[in-house]
Structures are given as structure tokens and as C-alpha cells.
Amino acid sequence: MRRLSLNIQILLGAILGVGLGVYLHGISPEQATFQNSVYAANLVGTLFIDLLKMILVPLVFCSIAVGIANLRQHQQIHRVWVVTLMFFLSSMAIAIALGLAASNYFKPGLGLHLDMFQNSLHAFEAKQLPLSEFFTQLLHGLFLNPFSALAQGNVLAVVVFALILGIALVVGGERYKNILALFEEGLEIIMRMVGWIMHLAPLGVMALLVKLVAVQDAAMLNTLAKFVAVVVGTTLFHGVIVLPLILYLFTRKSPLWFWQGAREALLTAFATSSSNATLPVTLRCTTQHLHVKPEIAGFVIPLGATINMDGTALYEASAALFIANLAGIDLSMTQQMIVFFTAMIAAMGAPGIPSAGMVTMVMVLQSVGLPLEAIAILLPIDRLLDTIRTTVNVQGDMVGSVIVQKFTLQKFTQPLSK
Numbered sequence: 001m002r003r004l005s006l007n008i009q010i011l012l013g014a015i016l017g018v019g020l021g022v023y024l025h026g027i028s029p030e031q032a033t034f035q036n037s038v039y040a041a042n043l044v045g046t047l048f049i050d051l052l053k054m055i056l057v058p059l060v061f062c063s064i065a066v067g068i069a070n071l072r073q074h075q076q077i078h079r080v081w082v083v084t085l086m087f088f089l090s091s092m093a094i095a096i097a098l099g100l101a102a103s104n105y106f107k108p109g110l111g112l113h114l115d116m117f118q119n120s121l122h123a124f125e126a127k128q129l130p131l132s133e134f135f136t137q138l139l140h141g142l143f144l145n146p147f148s149a150l151a152q153g154n155v156l157a158v159v160v161f162a163l164i165l166g167i168a169l170v171v172g173g174e175r176y177k178n179i180l181a182l183f184e185e186g187l188e189i190i191m192r193m194v195g196w197i198m199h200l201a202p203l204g205v206m207a208l209l210v211k212l213v214a215v216q217d218a219a220m221l222n223t224l225a226k227f228v229a230v231v232v233g234t235t236l237f238h239g240v241i242v243l244p245l246i247l248y249l250f251t252r253k254s255p256l257w258f259w260q261g262a263r264e265a266l267l268t269a270f271a272t273s274s275s276n277a278t279l280p281v282t283l284r285c286t287t288q289h290l291h292v293k294p295e296i297a298g299f300v301i302p303l304g305a306t307i308n309m310d311g312t313a314l315y316e317a318s319a320a321l322f323i324a325n326l327a328g329i330d331l332s333m334t335q336q337m338i339v340f341f342t343a344m345i346a347a348m349g350a351p352g353i354p355s356a357g358m359v360t361m362v363m364v365l366q367s368v369g370l371p372l373e374a375i376a377i378l379l380p381i382d383r384l385l386d387t388i389r390t391t392v393n394v395q396g397d398m399v400g401s402v403i404v405q406k407f408t409l410q411k412f413t414q415p416l417s418k
């Protein structure tokens with residue numbers, strides 16, 4: 001019998017994981033079967049994420065430095081930059097607009113009141129995060145000693161250093177050809193290791209989903225069902241209709257073609273809830289299945305994993321309106337515009353790790369004076385919603401790199417790679 005393709009194996013792993021999770025959810029958490037299974041699932045899932053994270057930092061470093069260095073002419077770098085940023089900003093703006101429109105229309109949270117959630121509110125202490133301080137922190141974190149950035153796994157700081165290094169390699173040209181060759185080989189060997197880690201993906205994805213579904217707090221989910229439905233519905237709409245439509249309009253690529261090429265990364269994002277952990281897989285799918293040149297994917301994907309978050313942006317805006325409804329506050333048009341902009345900044349500032357959006361959401365709530373403690377209500381269901389928003393975050397990066405390639409490719413006059 002022919003071996004199933006990795007793609008199909010991961011899909012089966014995901015389906016099996018959800019199935020087993022639902023089964024475990026049905027039995028009592030006291031039982032040994034439940035405890036042992038959740039323990040095993042947690043162990044395997046965490047190991048899979050650890051492996052991806054192990055490879056992440058050297059991968060980001062080499063891929064950005066090599067990517068930039070290979071976009072040889074300044075003209076091209078400039079164009080790639082501009083198209084990438086324009087795409088990131090506009091796709092996030094569309095996502096937020098969608099989130100706001102759906103929340104205004106469906107008004108989730110309207111029949112509920114904050115005081116219904118007294119128990120969970122007590123358990124939470126909101127940290128103040130004023131916009132000015134957030135900016136200071138964000139900018140301050142950009143330029144770090146590269147060794148400490150690498151050691152701390154600070155992806156954004158690694159991205160920035162690698163960008164500058166890549167530009168220096170371009171400007172130096174022939175003079176630094178050995179260093180460039182070293183990074184190029186580094187990238188190649190890391191991608192080989194990613195290939196090995198991917199063999200574990202079906203198991204890892206399954207284990208992560210078993211745990212996620214088994215321990216989900218179902219009572220809270222029921223109370224917040226309408227909010228969950230609105231967020232899931234709009235996020236899916238953005239991922240299934242809006243992004244594929246943008247892709248088709250700009251590149252004439254079909255959604256099916258995209259789904260087939262992107263599937264491994266999307267399922268990994270869904271199971272890990274982390275754009276960062278998924279990054280090695282995203283890069284692999286984008287270059288190998290979606291045929292984006294490594295120099296473009298190597299730049300757009302790592303940058304996108306840290307700043308381009310359509311799903312998170314949409315979520316932050318919807319959640320702000322939901323909390324306003326809970327608190328009985330009617331947000332004016334101007335206040336909603338403030339939510340629009342802060343949601344975008346908050347999503348860009350959120351690192352690509354699980355539940356990061358929850359932390360930066362404090363800023364969005366604060367910007368229009370909403371009660372921060374209300375976040376406590378959203379925490380129990382966050383891991384569940386995080387799956388879908390992370391998937392759409394990663395999807396946005398992949399769509400972006402295909403579009404950037406389309407817009408810049410004609411400009412390449414010389415062969416792209418060695």
C-alpha cells in the first residue's frame with residue numbers, strides 16, 4: 001500500500017485528535033484514563049512544539065538575512081517592503097472592519113451582564129498597559145544585542161537584526177560572499193531538519209488537539225455561545241472568503257490550490273495556536289508547495305508571523321464590542337474608530353504565541369475606558385478561539401507572500417537564486 005502523504009496524515013491526526021478529545025471530555029476528570037491520556041497528550045504535544053521552537057530562531061535569522069541579501073538591487077528591496085507592508089495593513093484593516101460590522105449587527109453580550117461573572121472576575125487582576133508605554137516597550141524591544149535576542153528567542157528583535165545584516169550583505173556585495181554562502185547553507189540544513197520534525201507533525205497535532213478539547217471549560221462556552229459564534233463565524237468568513245478572494249483577484253490562484261499547498265501549515269497553526277511555532281512549517285509550505293521564491297518568503301513569512309495578524313486584529317475588535325455590551329456601554333462611532341486603530345496596533349504588537357492577543361487586548365479596552373477585568377470572562381474560552389485566529393494569522397502571511405511575489409517578480413532581471 002502506498003504511504004499516505006504527510007498532508008493527509010496531518011489531517012487525519014487533527015480529526016482523530018478532536019475525536020479523542022471529545023471522548024475524553026465525556027468522561028470524568030477523576031478517572032485514571034482521563035488523567036493518563038491528558039498527561040500523555042500534553043507530553044507529546046509539548047515536545048512537538050519544543051522541536052519547532054528549537055529550530056525557530058536560527059531559521060528566522062538565516063531566512064531573513066539570506067532573503068534580503070538575495071533581493072540584490074535596492075529597487076527590489078524597496079518594492080518588496082512596500083507591497084508587504086501595504087498588504088499587511090490592508091488585510092488587517094479589512095479583518096477589523098469585518099469584526100466591528102458583525103459585532104454591531106449581532107450584538108453579542110447584549111442580554112448578559114458583567115455581574116453574572118463575579119466568580120471569574122475575582123480571579124483576575126488586570127495589568128495597566130497604556131498606549132504610550134506599550135509603544136515604548138515595543139520600540140525598545142526592537143533593537144537588542146543579537147546574541148541575547150537569539151538566546152531569548154525574541155523573534156521580533158532577531159527579525160530586525162537579520163534585516164540590517166541582510167542589507168549590509170547587499171551593500172557589501174562580493175566582499176561578503178563567504179558569509180552569505182554560510183547563511184545560505186545554514187538555511188538549507190535547517191530546512192532539512194524541519195523536514196524531519198514534520199514527520200512527527202501528525203502525532204504532535206493529534207496530541208495537542210486531544211488535550212485542548214478534553215480540558216475545555218464547557219459551561220463558560222455555553223454562556224458565551226453567541227460571542228463565540230460571531231467570532232468564529234467572522235474569522236472563518238475572513239479566512240474562507242475574504243483572503244482567498246484577495247488572492248484570486250491579485251494572482252488568479254484558486255482557493256483549492258492554496259488550501260492544498262497551505263494545509264500542513266494551517267493545521268499546525270490550528271493545533272499549536274502559535275504563529276511562531278508554526279513558522280518553520282509555514283516557510284516550508286510557502287516555498288515548496290506554493291512556489292514562492294525563498295528570498296520573498298524568507299522575508300514576508302517571518303515578518304508576518306510577528307506583525308501581520310488578521311485573526312487577532314478581528315478578535316480584539318469584536319471582543320472590545322462584546323465587553324462594551326456586557327458592561328452596558330454603547331460605543332460611539334468615534335470610540336469604534338479608536339478601537340479600530342488600537343486593535344491594529346495591539347495585533348501587530350502581539351507576539352505569535354498562544355493567547356498573546358489576550359494580553360495586548362488590555363490596551364484596546366483601555367483606549368475606550370472599558371473594564372479590564374472583563375478579560376477574565378474571555379480567558380477560559382481563549383485557547384479554543386486562539387486556534388482559529390492563529391490559523392487565519394498564518395494564512396494571511398502565506399497569502400501575502402504569494403501576492404508580494406506576483407507584484408515584484410516582473411522586476412527581477414537576474415536569476416533569483418544561486
Ligand code: ASP
Nearest residue numbers: 274275352353355356357
Ligand atoms: N496565538 C496567536 C498567534 O500566535 C496570537 C494571539 O494570541 O492572537 O498568532
